[in-house]
Amino acid sequence: MWENLDRPPLDGRALTRALVDGPRGSWSRVDVVARTGSTNADLLAVADTAADRTALIADVQDAGRGRHSRSFTAPARSQVIVSALVKLPGVPPGSVGWLPLLTGVAVVDVLRTVAEVDAVLKWPNDVLVRGDESSGYAGGKVAGILVEVASTHPVVTAVSGVGINVSLTEAELPVPTATSLQLAGAAVIDRGTVVRAFLRAMGSALDEWRESGWDTAPIAELYRSRCDTLGRRVRVTMPGDTELVGVATDIDEHGRVVIVPESGDTSPVAVSAGDVTHLRALDA
Template sequence: MADNGGAERAQGAGPWTDLDRAPLDGRAITRALVNGPRASWAEVTVVPRTGSTNADLVAVAATAADRTAVIADVQDAGRGRHSRSFTAPPRSQVTVSALVRLPGIPPDAVGWMPLLTGITVVDTLRSVCEVDAVLKWPNDVLLTGDRAPGKVAGILVEVAGSTPALTVVAGVGINVTPTAEELPVPTATSLRAAGAAVLDRGTIVRAFLRAFGTAVDEWRDSGWDTAGLAQLYRARCDTLGRRVRVTMPGDEVLVGTAADVDGHGRIVIAPEDGCAPVAVSAGDVTHLRAVPDAGE
């Protein structure tokens, strides 16, 4: 069962209403994740404002302990893949970055970290917030259904060091309470707009960090096996089976069916021209969009 931490439900009464957007309770989060009986993190810092939680952790990666996290009430210079920026009203998002060390991980498995992070976000939103969350390859998190579908979360994973063990920083931004008018683009959504059962940011970030730590532990204990991870990813990936348009650097375009995600985390496209399937990595893709079937 997901830990709700005694947080009020979205519809419940309390000292703060949803639109008041209460600041995070740093002491409660630290007590739950660092000091409590279910502690699994070495250090968790909640800051009122920062430019980028990812940048903050990358800057201290050489000396920070494994399992260090930074959570911001307000993030002014958030960024995603391809350095795309994003903003949101103060205290309306979960913005968290987590530093983990991955001793012994094969170099060709590191590319699975963004996908593992996406799996964890999807599972957290499904279990805690009771929304229909899915993955759009490689690691955008979407909400489906008739009520406020769209992108609800983004992920950016960066390699922050290689000695004594490979170190990555995984950053996650989840739209929690932005209204339709506050969302940056029409294709975005929020947990509030989708009628999520839980909108308490402290509850969501605690659940995510616990699940993320457990997922990394389980992957490590498997010997960094990617076959099981690939099965988990495929089960959550809404891109598979869809007709897609893939734009690559130099405006090269590939249209076909997203047929699979291979053992390296690449999307496998079956081109419409009948040529052999093509596997493309996230770094080779500028945009990937689902498009209507030919003739529609």
């Protein structure tokens, strides 16, 4: 028996019936484990033999990794921790970088429609819930995404990992700028419902991308319309600790954020990797 009655374990058999065996099944395999180090690492280790659309979900993750190998932990069964192994036959090598953006669109749409929170994207791979001044709710980061490529030959194989804060209390948040679905007043905080909806949305998005011949233009439009970074004054810390401050004006055809610097050469700069901070008008 689990210790916290408000945080029950996920029902792996129910998820398999819904996502693999049922009439709406679009996944080859869905496994739920009580505990692991990293769901991404586990799928990367079996990428050569695992079937396309294999999903691994953990109740507890002890060695979770974000971008730049940043570690994160959370109380048991307080998050949705899911990694999805996908194979993309025929995808152009330059288009693989759109997988994290496609994943982000799927997460935002599920949080908006199922959890009924005001979720938005922060380039490149964070999902935020907007604050509400009338209620005093500050908002914050509710989910993160990490996509890792396992191989490019003979078929591009990648693992898309998602961590969604579901029932964390304010005292349990890893940083003050984080939030959870519970703190955001979500209509649904059942992890089984959230992960089922996400994997269905992800499956549909992958189907549409493949049927389009791996066209990235529709993904770009979906991403732009959900991206709260666009139109904002931002600071981007790039590899090598180089900083760029300016206004984010677009997501280009390669998935890069386009910044118009506010000083020096004001020619637009397309940034492919970096940490973005949303700034207020008077922030330095």
